[in-house]
Amino acid sequence: MAFNNNPDSWRYEVASSPVSMPRVEINQIMKMVYMWMTLGLLVTAAVAWYFASSDSLLELRLNPAAGIISFVVLIGLAIAMGAGLNRFSPTVVGMMFFAFSAVMGFSLSLTLFAFLSPTIVNDFGQTVENPMYDPTALYAAFGTAAALFGSMTVVGFTTKADLTKMGTYLMIGVWGLFIAIILNMFLGSGTLGLLISIGGVIIFTGLTAYDTQKIKEMSMMPELQSDGNMAMKFSIYGALTLYLDFINLFLFLLQLIAASRD
Template identity: 35%
Template sequence: MKGMVAFATILLVSKTLLVSKTENLMGGHIVDNFSREPERREVNVSGLNTFLTRMYGLMSLAVFVSAITAYLTMTVFKAAVFTFVAGHAGLVWIILLLPIALSMGISFSATRNPVGSFIMLMLVSIIYGVEFSLISAMYTAANIAAAFVSSAVIFVTMAVFGTVTKRDLSRAGSHAMAALVALIIASLINMFLHSAAITYIFSYIAVIIFVVLTAWDAQKMKAIYVNYGAEVSMGGLAVMGALQLYLDFINLFLQLLQIFGMSNRD
């Protein structure tokens, strides 16, 4: 359970750092784009649809790569991976933290080096796939399936809502980010308290937070393309958006997995 809490906390930190960097993209004018007058240029609907298709396609690919990696790790490479983990505890922690560095690398280089950012996105997906495989032994196949289906339904619903709604979600998103920071601090404290009850409650709170963040990220990435799509690489923005949404999805999945798993134990 301690490893699960640590992994969940690292995912929360990754998301927080990435959102902070995205808000500063393009001179810091992303979050308040709805409070400004619309850009004085025509938005190419076809271009926007192409961008959204590419972004969600990359996000889906990242989830697929993580799933395949987790499956292969738990089947074909199970013995080798667990032997490595048992003999290299320090290196395992470095690998555990590596996706944070890769995520920051993507946020800094996405608009300048889309190909390199795509490669880093795939590396993040592979590493998280391995890490998911290491904690999956704690849960039943039914738990994993239920968490995945629930996460997919919630994610698709909120992503569609965030993309099509005319309502400004920036305030709700900002509140969710503040709650996420508070949750990270509380989770770090709980790593020393080892309270299963607190972890259970935090998982529900995290699900609520990422429900909001999924909609906000979908709206935000659409707004970024509308306002800045003509100035930067579409491929780079698609990779950055895919990473944002990928982190939303796997955080939802992980928190729901904890909820289903702990409910069954009770």
């Protein structure tokens, strides 16, 4: 499932600002963004592993209601973080980000179990071979996602080209993916699923560069130079944006790699 949050209240045109932020301060904010993103990914991995390694906890995740509730909570937290940046303290925003990361880990625990557990228990209580067992695919997807994300975030940070127009098309692509995913829930088409995976990889690879440039440009806001609390909240929200890019890129790559090995 694709997520992305881009509130209009945080749009900023750098050219309209009379104040230019020193590069060292921009780099400092970007370091905080990547630090928070890394912490969020670690929380997600730890929670996913914790639930995947416990049969009783995994049963909780297998409950369809748990999946729906976790999805609603993720959407709610993302919206609340974006809408409350001007009202909440950095501590509250940070706690919401970690809560988001933990719920995402809970959501991904079933995926982790499916690819890392060699056996499963069927409906008759029998231990049988897991047909989805493929740890190599999981590791390959993570490594490829890390490489793509790393290279594209460097491109987004260093390029002189304006990626704004590309971002508009990419967001249209995100909505197209969402519609295609819903449609394929009813069709169950393997071909459409493959096209969705390929499209997801392309779109979130591009979004990584676009979002990185957007965060860098927004880091030039004069308000962030004089308000340390706002700078911290901005870095957390920027981390959420890149975190979602990475998670979606990883999941679409995992689907693509797994499908290619069937």
